[in-house]
Amino acid sequence: MCFFVKPYFLTLVLVSTYIEDTGPSKASNTKRERDIVPVFAGPIPNVTVPLGREANIPCVVNELGSYRAAWIRVETKAILTIHQHVITRNYRISLSHSDNRNFILHVKDVKESDRGGYMCQLNTVPMMSQIGYLDVLVPPDIIVDQSTSDVVTREGTNVTLSCTAKGYPEPNITWRREDDEPIPLILGIGKKLMNSSYEGEDLNISRVTRVHMGAYLCIASNGVPPSVSRRVLLHVQFPPVLWVPNQLVGAHAGEEIALDCHSEAYPVSINFWKKREGEMILSNEKFDVSSKEKSYKVHMRLLIRKLQAEDFGTYSCFAKNSLGSTEGTIRLYEIPTSTSFSRDTAEKFKHMNRDFPKHQSLGSSKSSRKFNIEKGLPSVEATTRNSSETRRVINVLLLFCIMSLCTHAITLKNFGE
């Protein structure tokens, strides 16, 4: 209601009243009233509120009588209220009073500038006062200009990811990986640490490797919700490497076979397959070229359908990026099947035995007993008699021969006795 009155006038009147009140006498005061000394009911509490909320600071006075209570800002000495009236022109400040005893100062939509001391003063002689402090909490906020953006670096370099945040109280910074994997850190000389989180503004990674690659989160928190985070991507570049789990793969004609290569590279490599010096293999009726990617790792697979004689041979997988290229080879050899175990295959065997003279001929009398082969080279009849056994032994032999391991150690004797 006082807002409708001319404010200057009101202020002047109130202030003069207040000043008058601090004087030694007031006409209306009886002697009895003057003898009563007001007392604060208790200390003014310290109030803590988050930014934007309302702060309520109570001043409770017993036996106020005809004295007046005023709220004054300690830092600026500005008079905020006197008795029942709001003096300040700060529209966010209001007062509720009751029973000539409770004077509650309300500060709505608090700002950081409201942080400080609030004095409740009584115009007694000498003047009586108490101070309560308003603390304004500010949720954390990451200062983008002072924080690292995405990083691209080479393996072996030292990297620092920085994150700075403001807020009140001072926020703490925690770094962690988005996938929650531990971060391998080298702290000082020889001190290694595997931790899923790191406390501090600067996350120093010395001699960065591909395992450090990924998304990092810098989380700023100071107990005032909400916490905030910033996502930083760390890209670690390195030339491609290849790993071939099976360099020698055997298969039967007519079958379908998959050849596998695993590559690692960043930037992401171009991956492809070739047969000997041929052209790049593309998916078609014969081949299916596929790959599964997981960050910097790629699992390459070449599927070859309905194997024919010309499909056997050497295949190569390639991985290339801007930093280099590499190649892996796989030899695909034919495992004779019972049905294809014909005179042709037998001829192959004869050949092989000539190529490796130390190796006893399959047709030797000793081996024939074991193989259930009566005479000469294995025949279709022989294989049908106990095809599984024969096939198994022949496959083993074939494998050894192709691997060029057919030396003294491996002879049919070993199998025969």
Ligand SMILES: *[C@@H]1O[C@H](CO)[C@@H](O)[C@H](O)[C@H]1NC(C)=O
């Ligand atoms: C308020 O905080 C001040 C220091 O900031 C302290 O001296 C005073 O005792 C506190 N008041 C209460 C009621 O806790």
Ligand SMILES: *[C@@H]1O[C@H](CO)[C@@H](O)[C@H](O)[C@H]1NC(C)=O
């Ligand atoms: C390691 O992680 C734990 C829990 O994640 C954390 O409390 C601790 O501060 C971390 N250590 C360092 C050195 O950051």
Ligand SMILES: *[C@@H]1O[C@H](CO)[C@@H](O)[C@H](O)[C@H]1NC(C)=O
């Ligand atoms: C991190 O590296 C910076 C320089 O890049 C250095 O100033 C800082 O002291 C290092 N911090 C730690 C914890 O090793």
Ligand SMILES: *[C@@H]1O[C@H](CO)[C@@H](O)[C@H](O)[C@H]1NC(C)=O
């Ligand atoms: C990277 O840090 C390691 C130790 O943390 C130090 O020995 C090496 O000299 C640093 N390398 C560069 C290029 O700063």
Ligand SMILES: *[C@@H]1O[C@H](CO)[C@@H](O)[C@H](O)[C@H]1NC(C)=O
């Ligand atoms: C920051 O971290 C320190 C040490 O871990 C802790 O004592 C303090 O309470 C934290 N501050 C906040 C605002 O969370």
Ligand SMILES: *[C@@H]1O[C@H](CO)[C@@H](O)[C@H](O)[C@H]1NC(C)=O
């Ligand atoms: C073939 O050989 C396997 C393994 O040695 C044996 O279990 C099986 O009984 C044999 N079959 C015939 C028909 O001789």
